[in-house]
Amino acid sequence: MAITKTTKARLLLIADRKSTRDLPSGQNVVSVAPIEVSDESMYPRFAEPIPNVTVTVGRDALLACVVENLRGFKVAWVRMDTQTILSIHHNIITQNPRISLSYNDHRSWYLHIKDVQEVDRGWYMCQVNTDPMRSRKGYLQVVVPPSIIDNMTSTDMVVREGSDVTLVCRASGYPEPYVMWRREDGQDFNYNGESVSVVDGETLTITKVSRLHMGAYLCIASNGVPPSISKRIMLMVQFPPMLSIPNQLEGAYIGQDVTLECHTEAFPSSINYWTTDKGDMIISEMEIVGGKYEAFPTDSGYNKYMMLKIRNITKDDFGFYKCIAKNSLGETDGIIKLDEIPAPPSAFTTTQKSILDNQTIRKKDKLMPSHRNEVISSNFQGEAYVERIKDFGLGGNSAYPMKLCSNLLPLVICHTLSITRSHLS
8 A cells, every 4th residue: 555755654654642632543653744855875774675474373573674764764664465564663652562663782673572463463663753755664574374164074974884974074274274184094995986095075965875984084274384294084884784604604623613604894883792503692601710612703894793602512502503693774684504514633622532442441451461560551542552463463363453442442444444454464
């Protein structure tokens, strides 16, 4: 805004407060004619330009005006856009309590602005009352860190799978903030058919949202003024339970422990449980020493892993088991069949070992001297067992091993005896 010659004369002031009068604006100004000097070399001169200053809102600002050869001339600070007189030489004129003045040897004149606000942004002029008036100006830039406008920004959302969803994030600050979206976990996500890690703009619109979109999203606003700011928005996608079974057929032998497994997905979180083929709910007995069943689900987001451990399998445990998942949107189930399989040769059950040991003790007196009482034990395995047979002199006797099979040994060991006998013959 231009300042007229009349205005200049009114801005070039002396420090005599007695001649002060009130302007309509409420600022106290002293009117005085400019000082005329015949010799140009006698005029004051500005030693350097007034640097532009950038300051963050809430901080303090300092504008410096350096004048050489000031002599009897006066220095004034003026806010140009409002033509507000801030100071005249040694005196503060403005009523703004945040503004103060300091000087050094009548050469350096400093305008201090405390707790800078956005209204302080603009041009400031340092004047000397020469004729014509001499001046320098500098710009005070006030920057504002970004902030998110909560009442214009989305909050946590719950949507049905397959629908469209739009998240909005509004931010303020100076300069105007740049806004972007990303997942909190840093993972890429499907955005309109493309796999992306970041989406620019204040709005994030996802069409046909799926459970894979579920998670926390960050709206991040930045404008080069630290700190950047973010808001966390949770996107929850509802869908009925889905179930998968890694192994629909499991095998186990009597006396073994076995674990059945089901995988489920659901949101809201589903209620999961197991039943027998008769429809009876299986109650976990994990807190009971020697309990038959132990059910232990493991949660991972909207995924659940249903595990059912059955201890010390008996004949009655073979059959079908059902895993069931329910939530407010639906229900699903899956069936696992548990079949009996032959026990491996080395896997004697406790019962089998007990029977074998008792029968072995009864046979010892008939088959061998007392000093050979270590020959037969319940651990019939490999070459060691073949040596025991040789020690008994059974290599050529075909009748006795068969009798031993029928009275003493399990079927698997009998099969081993038959092969051994044929080799010894």
